[in-house]
Amino acid sequence: MVLSFFLRIIPYFLLILFIFFEFAPGYFSDKEIIKPYFTFMFLYALINNDSERFRPLWILLVGLFYDFLDGEVIGITSLFFLITLHFLKRKHRTIVSIDFKIIWTNFILILLAYISVNKFIQFVFFDNYFEFKRIVLSFFLSIILFPLFNSIVKKFNNRLGYINE
Amino acid sequence: MGYKSSFSRGINSGPLNRYILELLICITLSLLFVLMSLSKSKTVNNMKYLIVSASKPGLVFANMPFQLVSDLIQYFEKIGNYKTLNKSLENENKFLKKEFNKVNLLEVENFRLKNLLKLQEVNYVEKLSARIIIDGYRNDDNSIYIDIGKKEGLKTNDLVFNENGLLGRVSQVGTYSSKVLTIYSSDSVLPGISVNTKHSVFARGDGDRLVLKHLENKFKLEHNELVISTDAAGFFKEGIIIGKIVKTLNDVYIQPTAKKSDSIFVNVLIFDFKKINLD
Numbered sequence A: 001m002v003l004s005f006f007l008r009i010i011p012y013f014l015l016i017l018f019i020f021f022e023f024a025p026g027y028f029s030d031k032e033i034i035k036p037y038f039t040f041m042f043l044y045a046l047i048n049n050d051s052e053r054f055r056p057l058w059i060l061l062v063g064l065f066y067d068f069l070d071g072e073v074i075g076i077t078s079l080f081f082l083i084t085l086h087f088l089k090r091k092h093r094t095i096v097s098i099d100f101k102i103i104w105t106n107f108i109l110i111l112l113a114y115i116s117v118n119k120f121i122q123f124v125f126f127d128n129y130f131e132f133k134r135i136v137l138s139f140f141l142s143i144i145l146f147p148l149f150n151s152i153v154k155k156f157n158n159r160l161g162y163i164n165e
Numbered sequence B: 001m002g003y004k005s006s007f008s009r010g011i012n013s014g015p016l017n018r019y020i021l022e023l024l025i026c027i028t029l030s031l032l033f034v035l036m037s038l039s040k041s042k043t044v045n046n047m048k049y050l051i052v053s054a055s056k057p058g059l060v061f062a063n064m065p066f067q068l069v070s071d072l073i074q075y076f077e078k079i080g081n082y083k084t085l086n087k088s089l090e091n092e093n094k095f096l097k098k099e100f101n102k103v104n105l106l107e108v109e110n111f112r113l114k115n116l117l118k119l120q121e122v123n124y125v126e127k128l129s130a131r132i133i134i135d136g137y138r139n140d141d142n143s144i145y146i147d148i149g150k151k152e153g154l155k156t157n158d159l160v161f162n163e164n165g166l167l168g169r170v171s172q173v174g175t176y177s178s179k180v181l182t183i184y185s186s187d188s189v190l191p192g193i194s195v196n197t198k199h200s201v202f203a204r205g206d207g208d209r210l211v212l213k214h215l216e217n218k219f220k221l222e223h224n225e226l227v228i229s230t231d232a233a234g235f236f237k238e239g240i241i242i243g244k245i246v247k248t249l250n251d252v253y254i255q256p257t258a259k260k261s262d263s264i265f266v267n268v269l270i271f272d273f274k275k276i277n278l279d
Helices: A002-023 A038-049 A056-070 A076-094 A100-126 A132-164 B018-038 B042-054 B056-080 B082-117 B273-278
Strands: B125-135 B143-146 B159-162 B165-173 B178-182 B189-194 B200-206 B209-213 B226-229 B241-247 B252-256 B265-271
Touching: A002 A038, A002 A056, A002 A132, A002 B056, A038 A056, A038 A076, A038 A100, A038 A132, A056 A076, A056 B018, A056 B042, A076 A100, A076 B018, A100 A132, B018 B042, B042 B056, B042 B165, B056 B082, B056 B125, B189 B241, B200 B252, B209 B241
Parallel strands: B165 B241
Antiparallel strands: B125 B143, B125 B265, B143 B178, B159 B165, B159 B265, B165 B178, B189 B200, B189 B226, B200 B209, B209 B252, B226 B241, B241 B252
16 A cells, blocks of 8 residues: 555656656766757656556646746646647547557657747747757757656556556 | 447536536646746745745755765776876865965955055955756756855855856845856846956857856957956956956857866855945
8 A cells, every 4th residue: 555655656756856857967077968849848748658657737836847947938848748638538539559659759749849949939939049959959868768668667666557557 | 449339438428526626726727827927926936935945955956866866977087097187186286375475465465454544444345156957957947956055144246156266146035045047148248357458248148158248359359368347337256256257269258167067165245335434
């Protein structure tokens, strides 16, 4: 019972930790390090592997928290993930197993759309310019690391299901 | 791909089931927040700074591994060339001892002159220390967040610097935290003066360097000469190092001496304009 409870709250705990990791200043010696979109990767992997567990309210709270630390446009992350959650839920209701290549492609497209919309709004409404190099590096790093994140979350979910049974 | 039977799809198909209702409410709330932040609502802004301040323990905790690795790298770098470092520190020590004696003499002289002119000490500038809690790594305006705000007396345009020089100025103030626009941002323009050639310059942020504005012949400046801040426009404190002039074959720019990666701690100069006016 206690173990099951702890296993259940671990994803939420990790999610908050990843948000902090993404925004905490991180420098190695005097060089800035490239950080991928940790939160986006982890949340997408969680929703993708167990869309039934994540209630929209949690997505709203996590997304708002992320945006409050991130910058100017508050609510954009939760909006993106709520729509993604709905589409993934619909997909999982009709399709039992999805090829990983499709999951990966969807992740790339959604991340690209998220970055584009977010930056476009910031450019139009807040006159912010693009840190193009950093964004591109973070984007590619996220694409490379996503399979690893997804497989860890998948294994964790399987273990959790096994313990619950 | 395998497809489920249509039977399970029909169970929760009501348009107002619990999930759909929750989803719609959450989407509406998200949209509301988006609209409020686009209209630069004060409520959202206050909420933002409260959340940033409340997140400080988590952000400090998340910073620990980075700090640990960074300290380790620096330690091994220093261990590698400790002999050279020791020699240069000994030389620096000798130089500073001489300078210190000079400063003592100048202070006495300054005190006597002040007494002659009947000048009174005014402390309209206060220096505070702060910690960087958020580095908007991918933020387009090159901003950072520090853990002091209105409560400590911070105001917009107060200067932020570290041991190496000027880092930026406060652009938004919350109760317990503030946003700092770094000098690297294209929105940042600084008034300065070159130390050797005495040319007034305006330096605008441009990625990892500062470009010179409103200066007819940039090539009059000397390579490697220091540029320090001036109090032009009344916003800035004079005498803080901005950077060094770099001259290439076809361009002249300023390489800032301070980087946000120098230290997690920064200093903020707080001006009390009322005191300035009184005196």
